[in-house]
Each structure stands twice: as structure tokens, then as C-alpha cells.
Amino acid sequence: MSQLNQALLLSANLLKTLSSIVLVGLILSCSSQQPIPSCGENPNTLYAKLGSQAGIEKIVDGLIQAIGRDQQIFHYFREANVSHFRAGLIQHFCDIANGPCRYQGDSMQQIHTGMNISEGDFNRLVELLIEVLEQLDYDIPIQNQLIARLAPLRSQVIKI
Amino acid sequence: MKRISLLFVFFIWLVPVGYAKGKILATPGVSTFEGSAGGGxxxxxxxxxxxxxxxxxxTGFCTRAGLKDFDLSVCGVQLGLYDRIEMSAAKQSLGVQPLGLAIEQDIWGIKTRLYGDIIYSKWPQVSFGVQHKRLQDRAVAASLGVSQFSANDYYISASKLHLAAxxxxHLFWNLTLRRTAAIETGFLGFSSDAQWQPEVSAAAxxxxxxxxxxxxxxKPDELAIGESHWRDLFIAWFPNKQVNVTFAYLDFKQVAAIPQQNGWYLSLSGSF
Structure with a gap:
């Protein structure tokens, strides 16, 4: 199995090379406009990169509008209280993006129990979020970081 | 090629269109030249x-590849069931320019997902697959003393997409272990002695x-003709969930003992 070792080593090298290609791409793309974090905040948090409170509010408002227009998943939200949902989601995004908030709403399991959300419908929500982030012109790495922090929640959301 | 196109049209008519859209864009990957989903x-x-x-x-796809002394045309179809089973059929035609002939091979594939999801599960997604290969044009293989013209490749694959990594x-990797007796992936027939062969892919x-x-x-070298390991560099474009275009640079080194085989690769696929 020395070929396997070789192959593993090679794949590690491939990943390294790809990372550096991506890094160069990132440096070249740093000139694009992003919302400026407000004073006194750590500019390195995802919260700051998303444009702090105002940025997150725009994302959540965009997402609510997108859900409202979506035939596939709107029915999950028909009974929801929009202002309660909006406030909870803003706090949740702020929290997972390392902003100055602690999410104090119901747990993901509590909210989604009985909804029996399918894998495809969960992915539809992810797609709507990506569309909103694209419309708001966030750089790909910032979009990806928010998605990466939300993805682990899937097991607490679907099929319960 | 005419027969392949007819087969393709027939298949598309036969199977009711599903409009499947439950996976995230690009996560099914593309079509390999052997019909199974993968890289190239x-x-x-x-x-x-x-x-x-x-x-x-x-899904239906067609792929063309051009090397210095060979050209490959493949068309195939894939049926996906419930993100659990993939069935595939591919018809390959390898043009051998020095001999002025083409070698055709049919590949029937089945793959099943055993565990996980490339995005969401903690451990990588794991699948097991079989490719049943049937060499149609046997003269070249027979002239090399090969007497087996059909065989199965068995493989186990693990893959993972690391979000924002x-x-x-996003970074992606896949590791596949294939048990194969194929000589030049089957175009020169099959030996009686199968080997485990690792295959790796990585993408960003x-x-x-x-x-x-x-x-x-x-690849194994059962015929001792200096069979090379193959590699490629690819770029894949997914404008939407119906269409994929993949372009690649191939470095195959030596094919059927003819050196310096590098070239290009273009694959188009449509999904419903």
C-alpha cells in the first residue's frame, strides 16, 4: 500500500497548492467594497465583516422577503410571527458571527420539532440565503464563513 | 456515435423528467469518462x-478528449434515486490514430451511498460502486495476448467538502480505492489478476x-507495457442545476506504450 501513502501525500500537496492559489485570489480581490465595521469593534470577527448590526438586519430582511416569495418552503413559515422570527434570527446570526449578542430564543430543536423539514427544503433555505448574500454583494469568503457556521445546525433542524 | 446519440435520445424520452433540485449547486460533481459521477x-x-x-x-453527458495520438469520445446517462443509488451507462470510443482504428467499450455502473453527506456529516460521505466493463472491439487486445474482454471494477470512495476552509x-477532496484488472482502463482488455489502486482528487x-x-x-501495469498513472487539472462551471461544462488539461504520460500523451478534455452534461 505504499502507493496509497504516496497518493495521500499527493492529495495533501494538492490541497496545499490549491489553498495558495485561493489565497492569491483573495489578496487580489481585497479591493472590493465592504461595509466598514463601527468603532471599538474587533474588525476581524465575521460579525464585523458582515457589516455589524445593520448588515445582519439587511441579510435577515432579505431572507424573510425571499422566503415569502418561495413556493417550496414558504409553507413552513406561514404560521410564524414575522417580527418574532426576525428578532430571533438577527440575534442568532449576531451570536454565531461572534458579535456582541447571545442568542436567547428557543433552541433549534424546540423551534423545528413537528415541522419535519426535508433535506431538500433545508438546502433550499441555504440557497435563498446565498442568493441574498450575493444580492448584498458580500465577498465569497464572507458568504462562505456564514454558511459554514450555519451548516452544523442542520442535524438540529431537519426531520424532527 | 450515431448509435450513442439515438440511445441517449431514447433514454431521455423513456424516463419521465424529475426536475430534481434538492442538492446544493455543484455538489453532485461532474461525469467521469466511465459514466459514474466524479471528477473526470x-x-x-x-x-x-x-x-x-x-x-x-x-443526467446525460458527452465528453471529448484529445491526446497526441488518441482521441476519446464518450456519451452516457445516469439515473439517480433518492440520493442513495446511481445507475450509469456509458459508451466509449477510443480513436487510435497510429492504427487508424477505434476501440469501443461499454460500461454499466452502479453506485450506492453508504454513509454521510459531503457537506453536513461530520465524517466524509462514503460510497461503494461497481463498473461492469465490456470491451466491444477486441482485436487490439487479442493481438497483445489478452484473452479476457470483460470484467468488473469495484471501488470505495470517500469525499468531503470543507466549508470556508x-x-x-470551500475545499473538496475525494479518495477512491479501486479493485481493477483493467489494462488501460479496459481498452486493451483485462488481466486475470486484480489490484487495489488509489485515486485522489482535490478541488477549490x-x-x-x-x-x-x-x-x-x-493504474496497474499487468501487461508490463509501462502503463502510466494519469492526472489532470480541471475547471468546472455550474451555471445552474441543469447544465455543467468541464474543461481539463490531461497528462497521461504513456498510453499503450506510446509516450507523451497529454491534451485537452471537454465535457458537457445536462441534469433533470
Missing amino acids: LVPWAQLAGYDSEDEYST ASGY FLNHEFAIGMEYRT
């Missing part, structure tokens, strides 16, 4: 098509629609 050379743990747990999908960009997503990557596929 390596079958991956993902299944073809955008079907999630309660959908089915149909490199400076905020530049944005939601474009991925760049590399592949490396080791």
Missing part, C-alpha cells in the same frame, strides 16, 4: 444528479459556480 477520471462518493432523499434525477473558500470553489481542481489516478 476518478469516481467520487457523490451520486450523479440533484436528487435528495425524496427525488430522482436523470481555505481563507474562506472560486465562487458558487466555478471549481478548479486536480486528479491523480494510479
